Amino acid sequence: MGEYERWEGRYAAPDYIFGRAPNYFLAACRPLLPASGKALAVADGEGRNGVWLAEQGLSTLSIDFSPTAQKKAQALAAERGVSLRFELADVHAWPYPVDAYEVVAEIFTQFSDPEQRRAKWDGMKRALKQGGLLILQGYTPKQLDYGTGGPKQLDHLYTRELLEAEFAGWRDMRIVEEELEMHEGAAHSGKSAVIGFTALKP
Numbered sequence: 001m002g003e004y005e006r007w008e009g010r011y012a013a014p015d016y017i018f019g020r021a022p023n024y025f026l027a028a029c030r031p032l033l034p035a036s037g038k039a040l041a042v043a044d045g046e047g048r049n050g051v052w053l054a055e056q057g058l059s060t061l062s063i064d065f066s067p068t069a070q071k072k073a074q075a076l077a078a079e080r081g082v083s084l085r086f087e088l089a090d091v092h093a094w095p096y097p098v099d100a101y102e103v104v105a106e107i108f109t110q111f112s113d114p115e116q117r118r119a120k121w122d123g124m125k126r127a128l129k130q131g132g133l134l135i136l137q138g139y140t141p142k143q144l145d146y147g148t149g150g151p152k153q154l155d156h157l158y159t160r161e162l163l164e165a166e167f168a169g170w171r172d173m174r175i176v177e178e179e180l181e182m183h184e185g186a187a188h189s190g191k192s193a194v195i196g197f198t199a200l201k202p
């Protein structure tokens, strides 16, 4: 089964498999957000993070390749009374615009192998305006011991060294490594090893 079919199958469940609340790390970044501007939510799935960014006053585009997830995201936006835009996109091949967004958020998108990640991160870097805020959260290699979500391939996971090298020269870089109990829907539940990252595009 391909990745597309796998995600479509997972999202066929009536529940929001990652919950309706925003990712805790993204929500904790609220003080860093600009009061207005444009946000891009990358591989945003059922929309919990994109909807929250729109609720913060940002003109938000939510991209993901799963039509089933985006239908649920649209329902979540309607339920919460916010509007945002949605586009079906392969985040490894999407034509990321140049200098277009004040905020780019990439939360749990470690389906990418290193080559795919290069294409995705190059695009995300391009899409941010100078001074724009990048917010990432992913699992670290320690997560392979916990098995409570995320990929099984070591080279898909994020480390401090990877992020520091990849975003060398970015301003106000903050990296938070945590092992904590996560309860973000049935799909991310239990003791987890995660890393969060914020920085401003130089």
Ligand SMILES: C[S@@+](CC[C@H](N)C(=O)[O-])C[C@H]1O[C@@H](n2cnc3c(N)ncnc32)[C@H](O)[C@@H]1O
Residues within 6 Å of the ligand: 003, 007, 018, 023, 042, 043, 044, 045, 046, 047, 048, 049, 063, 064, 065, 066, 069, 089, 090, 091, 092, 106, 107, 108, 109, 111
């Ligand atoms: C672990 S989920 C995270 C969803 C969302 N970011 C969240 O935190 O709730 C990964 C998401 O990536 C999407 N996805 C996987 N491969 C993709 C690709 N090549 N292009 C776009 N979306 C993709 C899936 O449909 C799924 O929504």
